[in-house]
Amino acid sequence: LVYPAAKILAIPAIPLTASAGYLFGLFPGTAVVLLSASIAASVSFLTGRYLLRSVVEEMLEDNPRFAAMDRAIGREGFKLMLLLRLSPIFPFALSNYLYGVTSVGFWPYFWGTMIGFTPGTLAYVYTGEFGKTLTVDAASGSPWYVYAGGLALGAGVIKILADVSTRAIEEMEGVEEAVEKTSFNSRTKQ
Numbered sequence: 001l002v003y004p005a006a007k008i009l010a011i012p013a014i015p016l017t018a019s020a021g022y023l024f025g026l027f028p029g030t031a032v033v034l035l036s037a038s039i040a041a042s043v044s045f046l047t048g049r050y051l052l053r054s055v056v057e058e059m060l061e062d063n064p065r066f067a068a069m070d071r072a073i074g075r076e077g078f079k080l081m082l083l084l085r086l087s088p089i090f091p092f093a094l095s096n097y098l099y100g101v102t103s104v105g106f107w108p109y110f111w112g113t114m115i116g117f118t119p120g121t122l123a124y125v126y127t128g129e130f131g132k133t134l135t136v137d138a139a140s141g142s143p144w145y146v147y148a149g150g151l152a153l154g155a156g157v158i159k160i161l162a163d164v165s166t167r168a169i170e171e172m173e174g175v176e177e178a179v180e181k182t183s184f185n186s187r188t189k190q
Contacts, residue, residue, distance in 0.1 A: 004043065007041070009093075013093075020125050021127060021129040022129065022131055030121055030122055033121050033125060037121070041092075041117075045106065045110075048096065077104040077105055081108060083116070084116070085113050096113075119161055127151065130148070130150075
């Protein structure tokens with residue numbers, strides 16, 4: 001209950017995520033965090049959808065560029081959510097509300113969020129397990145350098161995923177801008 005509340009209120013939950021690794025281990029800790037994060041993400045998304053969406057729809061009437069972005073988000077929901085979650089462009093907690101006011105459907109948002117959130121969650125939970133190994137289980141676990149190597153490998157994979165995702169998002173923005181310019185130019189010639 002603490003983790004979802006922290007995320008809903010936009011309080012950083014990284015210490016809680018690492019604590020899950022310390023308390024439960026890598027895979028059970030990851031499962032606990034993903035369950036908690038899914039609750040928080042869903043509540044925040046639905047709050048944005050049902051309490052703030054009408055305000056955004058009024059804004060869309062006056063801003064064709066934002067309307068075009070909203071249509072793109074609705075069209076590419078799952079893919080865009082997955083890429084945005086893999087790329088650390090927006091803070092997790094606040095972006096849940098933002099995505100709620102867009103036209104992305106709940107299920108594409110939910111699954112894109114959960115799958116995209118998994119690699120980072122694994123890494124943070126692993127730091128908690130690594131910390132426990134260094135402090136409590138130092139004599140009974142694997143040597144510290146095995147865990148350090150795993151942490152370095154995991155950080156490298158996450159960095160690559162984030163870079164690829166960021167590039168894909170930038171390419172999508174470029175394509176959307178080109179389509180928008182073409183559409184604008186064709187309207188002005190008429």
